[in-house]
Amino acid sequence: MTLLSVSLLSVAFRRYQGLLDQVDIDCLSYLDLEVARGEMVALFGASGAGKSLFAHAMLGLLPGNAVVTGSIRFEGERLDARRLAALRGRRIALVPQSISYLDPLATVGRQLGWAAKRAGRKDFARSDAIAALNRFGLDEPVLRSYPHTLSGGMARRVMLAIASVGDPDLIIADEPTNGLDPANAQKVFGFLRGFAEAGKGVVVISHDLAAAVASADRVAVLRDGALVATEDAATFTKNGGAGLSPYARALWRALPQHDFTEVVHA
Numbered sequence: 001m002t003l004l005s006v007s008l009l010s011v012a013f014r015r016y017q018g019l020l021d022q023v024d025i026d027c028l029s030y031l032d033l034e035v036a037r038g039e040m041v042a043l044f045g046a047s048g049a050g051k052s053l054f055a056h057a058m059l060g061l062l063p064g065n066a067v068v069t070g071s072i073r074f075e076g077e078r079l080d081a082r083r084l085a086a087l088r089g090r091r092i093a094l095v096p097q098s099i100s101y102l103d104p105l106a107t108v109g110r111q112l113g114w115a116a117k118r119a120g121r122k123d124f125a126r127s128d129a130i131a132a133l134n135r136f137g138l139d140e141p142v143l144r145s146y147p148h149t150l151s152g153g154m155a156r157r158v159m160l161a162i163a164s165v166g167d168p169d170l171i172i173a174d175e176p177t178n179g180l181d182p183a184n185a186q187k188v189f190g191f192l193r194g195f196a197e198a199g200k201g202v203v204v205i206s207h208d209l210a211a212a213v214a215s216a217d218r219v220a221v222l223r224d225g226a227l228v229a230t231e232d233a234a235t236f237t238k239n240g241g242a243g244l245s246p247y248a249r250a251l252w253r254a255l256p257q258h259d260f261t262e263v264v265h266a
Contacts, residue, residue, distance in 0.1 A: 009070035042212035045222030060084035093168035109143035119166025153184035
C-alpha cells in the first residue's frame with residue numbers, strides 16, 4: 001500500500017531583486033517519489049542537492065517565501081497545510097539532522113513527554129518513556145539527562161525515541177548518522193530498518209551511500225535539486241552496479257571501498 005506519494009514537487013524561494021522586482025530561485029524541480037508501508041527509501045545526494053529541503057517540504061516546515069508546486073499525498077489524500085499540521089508529530093514524524101534540535105534546558109524525560117503530548121498521548125507515563133528509550137538501547141537514567149551530557153550516538157537515539165513515541169506511520173530521518181562512527185551509524189540504520197519491518201514507511205536522507213544501500217529497499221538519487229534516478233538497493237551490489245543508471249553507478253564506483261574507480265563530475 002502506498003503511504004506517501006510525491007508528484008512533480010518543486011520548491012523555489014521568492015526574493016526581491018532590486019526594490020520592486022521579485023525573482024524565484026529554484027531549489028527542487030519536479031520530484032516524483034513513492035513510499036509504501038514496510039519500505040525504507042534512502043534519499044542520497046551530495047551537499048546542496050536538496051535533501052534536507054525535501055524533508056522540510058514533506059513536513060510543511062518551509063519559510064514564508066517558499067513557493068511550492070506539485071502534490072504530496074498521504075494514504076491517497078492530499079496534504080494541505082491544515083492536514084499537515086494535524087499529522088505532524090503524530091502520524092508523520094521527523095528525526096532532525098542536528099542534535100541541536102534537542103532542548104538544552106530540558107531533560108530527556110521532559111522532551112519525551114512533550115513529544116507524547118503533541119502526539120495526543122494523554123496517558124503517557126514514566127514507564128512508557130522508559131520503554132521508548134529501551135527500544136533504542138538506552139536505560140532509565142537517561143530520562144534525567146540533559147542533551148549536553150549525552151554522546152553523539154546517544155543523542156541520535158534519543159531523537160529516534162522522541163520521533164517514535166507517537167507511533168507514526170511515516171518517519172523521515174534527516175542525516176541521522178551525521179558525525180557518528182561506523183558502529184553507531186550501523187545501529188541507527190538498523191533501528192530505521194526495524195521501523196520499516198514493523199509496517200511503517202521510512203525515508204532516510206543520507207550522504208552515506210554504502211550504509212543506505214545496506215539498509216534501504218530503494219535509493220533515490222538527487223542531483224542539483226532534481227531526482228535523477230531511483231534504484232533498487234540490491235542493484236548497487238550486483239556486478240559492480242552494472243545495472244544502475246550512469247550517474248548512480250558513477251557515485252557507487254567512486255566510493256573509497258571501490259578504490260575511487262570512477263570520478264563523479266558536478
